[in-house]
Amino acid sequence: MAGFDKRVYSYEEAMDGIESGMTVIAGGFGLCGIPENLIAEVKRRGVKDLTVYSNNCGVDGFGLGLLLEDKQIRRFYASYVGENALFERQMLDEEIEVILTPQGTLAEKMRAGGAGIPAFYTATGYGTPIGEGKEVREFNGRHYILEESVVGDFAIIKGWKADRYGNVVYRDTAQNFNPMAATAGRITVVEVEEIVEPGELKPDQIHTPGIYVDRIIQGTFEKRIEKRTVHQG
Amino acid sequence: MALTREQMAMRVARELEDGFYVNLGIGIPTLVANYIPDGIDVMLQSENGLLGMGRFPTEEELDPDMINAGKQTVTARPGAAIFSSAESFAMIRGGHVDLTVLGAFEVDQNGNIASWMVPGKLIKGMGGAMDLVAGAENIICTMTHASKHGESKLLESCNLPLTGAGCINRVLTDLAYLEIKDGAFHLKERAPGVSVEEIKSLTAGKLVVPDHVPEMTFEN
Numbered sequence: 001m002a003g004f005d006k007r008v009y010s011y012e013e014a015m016d017g018i019e020s021g022m023t024v025i026a027g028g029f030g031l032c033g034i035p036e037n038l039i040a041e042v043k044r045r046g047v048k049d050l051t052v053y054s055n056n057c058g059v060d061g062f063g064l065g066l067l068l069e070d071k072q073i074r075r076f077y078a079s080y081v082g083e084n085a086l087f088e089r090q091m092l093d094e095e096i097e098v099i100l101t102p103q104g105t106l107a108e109k110m111r112a113g114g115a116g117i118p119a120f121y122t123a124t125g126y127g128t129p130i131g132e133g134k135e136v137r138e139f140n141g142r143h144y145i146l147e148e149s150v151v152g153d154f155a156i157i158k159g160w161k162a163d164r165y166g167n168v169v170y171r172d173t174a175q176n177f178n179p180m181a182a183t184a185g186r187i188t189v190v191e192v193e194e195i196v197e198p199g200e201l202k203p204d205q206i207h208t209p210g211i212y213v214d215r216i217i218q219g220t221f222e223k224r225i226e227k228r229t230v231h232q233g
Numbered sequence: 234m235a236l237t238r239e240q241m242a243m244r245v246a247r248e249l250e251d252g253f254y255v256n257l258g259i260g261i262p263t264l265v266a267n268y269i270p271d272g273i274d275v276m277l278q279s280e281n282g283l284l285g286m287g288r289f290p291t292e293e294e295l296d297p298d299m300i301n302a303g304k305q306t307v308t309a310r311p312g313a314a315i316f317s318s319a320e321s322f323a324m325i326r327g328g329h330v331d332l333t334v335l336g337a338f339e340v341d342q343n344g345n346i347a348s349w350m351v352p353g354k355l356i357k358g359m360g361g362a363m364d365l366v367a368g369a370e371n372i373i374c375t376m377t378h379a380s381k382h383g384e385s386k387l388l389e390s391c392n393l394p395l396t397g398a399g400c401i402n403r404v405l406t407d408l409a410y411l412e413i414k415d416g417a418f419h420l421k422e423r424a425p426g427v428s429v430e431e432i433k434s435l436t437a438g439k440l441v442v443p444d445h446v447p448e449m450t451f452e453n
Contacts, residue, residue, distance in 0.1 A: 029281045029282075029300070029304075029318070030281075030300060030304040031297075031304075032281070032297065032298060032300045032304070033298065055318070078358060079358050079359060079360050079361070080357060080358035080359075080360040081356065081357060081358050082357035082358060083304075088356070091356065092356075098356075100349075100350075100356075100358045100359060102359055102361070102362075102363035102364050103280060103318065103322065103359075103360050103361040103364060104280075104318075104321075104322030104325060104326055104361060104363075104364030104368075105363075105364065106318075107317070107318040107319040107321075107322050108319060108322065110319070111319040122326065122367070123326070123367040123368070124326065124363045124364045124367040124368070125363050125367070126367070126398065127345075127395060127397065127398025127399070128363065128394065128395040128396060128397065128398065129394045129395070130359075130363065160298075171298045172296065172298040172299045172309075172315055173279075173281055173282050173283050173298060173299055173300055173301075173315060174297075174298040175282055175315060175316065175317050176281050176282050176317065176318050177317070177318045178317070179317045179319070180317060180318065180319045207317075223297035223298070224297070225295070225297045225300075225306060226300070226304045227300075227303065227304045227305045227306065228295065228306055229289045229290075229305040229306050229307075230289055230290060230291060230292055230295060230306070231288050231289040231290060231291050231294075
């Protein structure tokens with residue numbers, strides 16, 4: 001890799017350095033905008049005892065659900081786990097530790113982590129089990145709980161287009177958690193549908209500036225639809 | 234007669250105002266989008282990062298990159314904006330959403346809401362609900378008034394783990410429309426043909442009943 005050229009040409013190279021016990025932050029919401037090939041590479045490598053931060057755990061047999069099959073995830077921070085039977089079973093059997101985290105708090109943990117802010121106060125979860133044991137402070141008559149941010153050993157991201165400098169744009173609601181997750185990895189790996197020439201992406205339209213990105217790879221994607229709903233008539 | 238899901242959505246839709254940004258939760262709240270009154274323009278916020286949610290796509294429009302917070306494929310209406318989850322929850326927590334409609338398992342007379350887990354039985358997670366109830370001042374909770382076994386879901390104090398504390402001020406059930414203030418449910422309207430006595434018998438929390446409780450009316 002020369003200079004700012006962040007391209008890699010195999011998924012093996014893309015996930016080089018991942019080890020058991022690491023923390024991985026993954027973009028995506030449901031099956032939308034998930035780094036499906038990077039996840040598959042994590043499965044292939046068989047690393048274990050991972051701590052994963054992502055909104056959901058995919059579905060049985062796809063997305064992060066793949067990592068459940070060989071029990072690669074030890075601890076999972078997610079806001080919603082309702083679509084995945086294997087996940088629910090491993091959770092109830094205590095094979096996986098699940099820290100249910102409000103969706104906005106999860107996004108902010110990543111955003112703050114990437115921005116060098118170690119913790120933040122939020123009203124979300126105050127007075128609920130989520131707030132138990134957390135520091136509470138009152139500002140202007142309202143109660144807030146202290147939530148810690150996160151930095152991952154790896155962040156795995158799905159973008160739409162990128163240039164070799166690692167500037168990334170996302171497409172439609174496949175953006176979701178990806179921009180924050182991209183800032184919060186010690187090593188941030190982005191897979192995209194197309195790598196374009198520098199200059200093709202308008203500078204003022206970049207969602208993730210290349211400074212956050214360590215590796216870029218072009219892939220092909222299944223983009224499975226979780227709930228196909230169509231307009232009748 | 235208890236309200237149907239559609240009638241509940243119709244009743245909630247009457248609370249919409251022109252120019253409102255609205256977040257609709259999964260289930261009955263989602264149906265509210267079908268009953269937006271004529272002459273009123275609202276923008277629907279979907280917390281996965283879409284402001285200006287449109288109708289479901291046709292087969293030709295179907296796009297795996299366009300989904301709503303319920304993970305259903307959707308479209309964006311003209312004038313929509315798409316953004317990250319952090320931006321989406323900045324809008325929500327920052328109090329920029331004018332109205333939030335969401336479901337619940339239980340609410341109580343102090344405005345507490347429980348909607349995300351039943352210990353030992355059901356753990357799905359809170360998704361964005363905790364952020365929504367913490368950030369919004371204007372929330373309508375839609376739910377059935379009582380369980381199938383006739384146990385009230387409008388309680389003195391929630392039994393299930395809370396989603397938010399002291400945040401709910403309006404509840405629409407299949408039997409009644411109520412406001413929550415000063416530590417009590419205040420009965421505002423009743424479903425067509427449902428008596429005040431029935432509502433009283435199915436409300437476990439403190440209930441304030443005015444002399445006259447108007448009956449909801451629905452066209453059709």
